[in-house]
Amino acid sequence: MIRVLVVDDSLFMRTMIRDMLEKDPEIEVVATAIDGVDALKKINEYAPDVMTLDIEMPRMNGLEVLKSRSKAAAFPKVLMLSSLTSEGAEMTRAAMMLGADDFMLKPKDISAVRGIGKELIDKVHNLVSIAYVRRVEKPPEALADRLVVIGASAGGPPMLDVLLSSMDSPIPAAMVITQHMPEGGFTASLATRLNRISPMPVKETESGDVLLRGNVYISKGGYHTIIGAHVGENGMKGGRIIHSQSPPVHSVRPAVDRTFTSAATTFGDRTVSVILSGMGSDGGEGMAAIKQHGGKTIVCSEEDCLVYGMARSALSRNCVDKVIPLKQIGKEIARVVAGMVN
């Protein structure tokens, strides 16, 4: 049983979050708290495993709660619930730095998306089941000659947790993950979270980043991630991140299609592409381009996805090599990458 404390100053939010969580038989909401002061009290009282934490609250806000972390004897894992603004993104980033374990955007349009609570439930499970990794040695700074690109949207973040934590050792390729998120800085927080649980270092992309072997890059929100060509000083060929501000594609930026298509041009048959959960049709065209250039294409099976729109757009183009469950994707990537010998 995972014991959860729900902290939010809005009764509406508390009720909704609690209802969502309690749909899972393994989660028990042991208490709710109306502000930071109440939260600290309830942590001592109930010793929960996980706490969902709102940021804007009277008396004591979410950040101040996190600052009191060191004073408490046992502190639960913290899942920040963030609002979808640039201010919210800043706060989330600050919270992650203060030791929040993960964050999630506050649920939107609960009536339209069935099972929207799944993402929340999955995150809570991941918080207790996925341990932080301690990377002892840095990967050698070598230009990556192979590239893994992953595209995801709604329902994606908890899947990335599972995928990255299931890869038990660094792979000899660079990995670029394009996850739809509102711009403003949430992708930096996503990178922070993933960096803690992945065997490979994870960072948010910056324009000009040279893709290095064994490193993971999260597409920065608000820009398309273009994979440009790059040749190292020794004449070795590789790739480089270029942030493009051209208009959103499928109303999103970063668009998976833009990352995938440019990856196909630059890395050709040394590209492995994966599509996870996501609404809409972004990714299908890009995956088709990768297939056309001789790269590999993998799609997650439907039962593991909150929404199957993006995957379906790829499947409808007959460009998918494999449809496999989420838990196997990490291993499959490692296997395929290893098979692409220089």
Add this chain to the structure above:
Amino acid sequence: MSELDAYRSLYIAESRENHENIVKHLLLLETEASETAIAEIFRSAHSLKGMSASMDFKGMERLCHAMEDVFQEIRNGKLAVSRELMDSLLVASDQIEAMLDDIECGGPGIPPNLDDLENELKRWIGKGGIRGGPESVTPPAAGDTSAPGAESPGMPAGAPRYSLAIQLTDTCDNPNLRAMIILQNLEEVGTIERVIPDRSVVEDGEFGRRFEVEITSDAGLDALKTIATTTDVLSATVTEGGRKTPVPASPPAPVQPLEKEDIRTAKQPEKVEKSREVKNIRVDISRLDSMMNLVEDLVINRGRITEIARGHQIKELDETLNMIGRSVSDLQALMMDIRMIPLSHIFNRFPRTVRDIANREGKEVEFIVEGGDTELDRSVMDGLNDPLLHLIRNAIDHGIERPEVREAAGKPRKGTLLLSARRDRDNVIITIKDDGQGIHAEKVRKKAIEKGLITPEEAQALTREEIIDFLFHPGFSTAEKITDISGRGVGLDVVRTTLESLHGTIKVDSREGEGTTFELLLPPTMAIVNVMMVRINGRRCAIPIHNVVEVAGLDTGNIHTIGGRETILLRDEVMPLDRLDDMFGRSPATEILVVLQHQNRKRTIAVDEIEGQQEVVIKPLSKVVGTVRGISGVTIPGDGEVVPVLDVNSIVSET
């Protein structure tokens, strides 16, 4: 109720709280630059927006988002609070209320003028000369712009054109390879229009380590700079429409250190001491009502047990009953107390109303509220809002004069309107007092004659008080012009009726030229009523004390039959006499006369004896019995007997 319906009602309840909080603090903000108010409004707008997003009420989400943004600017000191800004915000907050009403009725809460409202707020953002961060100028999320890769090769028309001049280092081994990589990456983000020297020349390496590219691209300057700045590039210039942007030469092989965490120290929100209204648990009022019912049953049954015990004389039982009795009384008192809420709940809305009406009417009003902490039973409070609102509107509309008129009369320009509440023993007295022109009794008299309510002769005989009382007459209005605020002729009569339904009364005192005072007297609760217990034909009956004018001996000599009806002469006053025989049976020994009054009409009834006065809980008649004329409910005193409560209104109104 489905889960979603439950969320919806939760949403509405909490949104209303947030809305009230916004209005309250907006008004506070108008009078003083309060940081607390700014923080409170920001947080309420923020909460509202978040909830609305969850419920997918897009209109509300957008409007609240805009409001939140405005307060973000105010909070950061980038925008000053002005009268004009307050107006925009108040309009928006009114709209929020209207949208909530719509949502409550099952609508989507999207008003037709949403765009205007949103723009009205948005135009404040970025005013004051200091723009927000780069986030605030993000380009609008365009719709699905055709297929991916649209910018390469066929750029959308109108994409900006750039010129790049790139100088490679002398140590560069393969200038052609470097150039090709740059050209390839440029093609990924735009359309290359021209290469100087010619592309084939560059690809053959036959150029002096310097080449120029002309390109159209919508990827932005930064993307082009990133591409131009790569290994072995000594210098690069990107020119956009004539403007030159030199790019610093790149260090060789820019390998990004991955350990560098991109931490910008997030700005901490100012810690503000929040003044929140006491917010404990929320209980549906209907649950309190059922609890109250249970407590009442307990009271009744305690009475019965006491009666039973009396017949047995068991000492321990009596002691225990005493204890129970005390607990039950405490419980009852506590229940009454729980139902009490401070008047500030409705008082808080009025400053806003006063401000609006005063602005519209071109009047200057100092509005003073006192005694907002006085408590009233929730059921009484619910009915009080409209009458108070009406009286306040009247005071500004008819009472307080225009500033110039006031000055001419030697009064301060600004009129004063006082709304105060205080406790007087068990009752609550609410006073609304203005220092306006008062009621012109002469005007009222003329109007009453005009409307045919009285003859000129009758009018001469009436006192000033009696004349003023005509204001409460249905259909009476003396406003010289009809405004949308008052003067429609429905008003004071409705106010009086409403108050009476709450078991309260209203009095008016007015001096011409000095002002008018309305005094409302309200019982603290409606659930418990003070009654007079009487017996008619041996049967008990309760009469609400507020209807009883006096009790007198019944002198049969003063009974006269006029028009087939018994009437009685009491101190020169002729009043109809009711024996209530049809209800209680003919009583052989009626000796006492009780004078009843309802809305200035008097009646008398004959009773056998008066048992006394007591506080009782009135319960409505059960649905099985239905409505019974003359009886408003029943009460059960300690002995367990069911006693009817007389409905004086229906008896008096009978002709």
